[in-house]
Amino acid sequence: NAGVTQTPKFQVLKTGQSMTLQCAQDMNHEYMSWYRQDPGMGLRLIHYSVGAGITDQGEVPNGYNVSRSTTEDFPLRLLSAAPSQTSVYFCASSPYSNQPQHFGDGTRLSIL
Amino acid sequence: DAKTTQPPSMDCAEGRAANLPCNHSTISGNEYVYWYRQIHSQGPQYIIHGLKNNETNEMASLIITEDRKSSTLILPHATLRDTAVYYCIVRAALSNFGNEKLTFGTGTRLTIIP
DSSP: OOOEEEEOSEEEEOTTOOEEEEEEESSOOSEEEEEEEOTTSOEEEEEEEEETTEEEEOSOOTTEEEOOSSSSBOOEEESSOOGGGOEEEEEEEESSTTSOOEEOOOEEEEEO | OOOOBOOSEEEEETTSOEEEEEEOTTOOTTOOEEEEEEOTTSOOEEEEEESSSOEEOSSOEEEEOTTSSEEEEEESSOOGGGOEEEEEEEOEEOSTTOOEEOOOOOOEEEEEEO
16 A cells, blocks of 8 residues: 555645646555645645545635545645745545544745 | 643653653643643644543553642653653544644653753
């Protein structure tokens, strides 16, 4: 098992550009989520999904879209990148929502 | 959501037990206490969780006070590889379906001293 795989590992964007951060898991987990981590702060939940076709907002959803067309994949879309979205993004999954989560290694995103 | 309070940093000598405290005085009766750690800039790693009783696994022990208002994570024989930021989290339910989010605070930066 590869676990939770995030791509790319690093990305630099210009303000106003759009991009998709990829997250895939091969553990057949129903629950997946996206967090962002800013310097000196803990992780903040952006969006989550309890299964294919079901998504919901977390603490800081503005500027981000998600979809869950398959159990394996949970991409995070930045519609129009802003410098405030410069952060490290982590994807996580668990068998169900009430079980410990497995995290990917993160995507480090810089918006110029 | 119940909030947690942790010391910002701690040191521990290599080979000794590292005891990391966490206060969660507003925890609800059905909320679990989870511990994760984050080494360097890697993704957080699950360590242990519990509801009322003390728990132990291959990584650590979790001691929860009888009133459940605080807990302590114990790493019995700390090694240099245990240097990390440790997060104490109380799990909150979002809906009747058991959906949940993990609210991460700023954690405790544990440094293991050779």
